């Protein structure tokens with residue numbers, strides 16, 4: 383019955399979705415309401431209230447961007463680089479926590495996954511959308527991080543300047559004219575501010591990249607998700623800031639990440 387309803391509504395993975403909805407519903411009435419919402423086109427994650435991301439479940443409230451599988455590649459790349467470089471006269475590498483900033487954090491999925499993947503992290507996440515900030519607080523506070531509301535770097539404490547080991551951003555990067563071509567679920571149920579990256583899709587990313595260097599610690603990294611097509615322009619933008627750019631890609635996840643490295647201090651071991 384549930385499967386048929388979902389199949390008729392066009393859900394390709396109707397059996398899997400039915401199983402998840404049945405296990406999430408507390409009562410038959412609850413299940414009926416969930417199936418109605420899904421059949422009406424709400425993303426499955428908004429109906430369930432969570433998405434699976436890098437293994438664990440991340441809370442995703444209605445109206446908040448649903449974390450995508452491809453972004454797990456950004457997490458993997460960031461986790462591999464999040465080894466804090468020792469600071470001259472500072473704590474040893476083994477004792478210091480990595481300082482991680484997750485800009486445009488949405489539900490906070492990326493930051494929360496990094497905390498789960500790494501031993502010792504001082505996590506700061508930020509988003510301009512109050513609904514995203516509320517949702518991220520649930521996910522990130524559980525992981526011991528802080529979430530701020532505001533435009534890109536604006537809400538971050540000045541004390542973080544020059545101290546960030548890994549700065550990640552999955553900012554909106556869909557060109558404005560392509561937003562209308564996105565699947566219905568995204569167009570109707572995710573906020574425009576989470577999708578629309580301006581005329582060439584790079585408006586927000588350019589601002590993230592241009593302002594990144596002063597926040598990075600020596601030996602720190604900026605990592606941004608982009609598309610394969612946008613990667614050359616993203617690399618050029620990173621190079622213009624003085625960071626050393628490179629591209630990492632995953633065919634399996636159809637994911638592209640541009641990484642900018644701030645050179646370590648000369649003479650330092652990092």
Ligand SMILES: C[S@@+](CC[C@H](N)C(=O)[O-])C[C@H]1O[C@@H](n2cnc3c(N)ncnc32)[C@H](O)[C@@H]1O
Pocket residue numbers: 447448449450453485486487488489490491492508509510511514532533534551552553554555575576577586
């Ligand atoms: C593509 S979603 C990614 C969310 C999350 N990082 C993830 O991967 O699931 C982009 C996010 O950027 C936020 N955003 C857009 N413009 C912003 C700005 N100027 N400052 C801060 N956040 C912004 C949106 O609210 C949205 O949550």
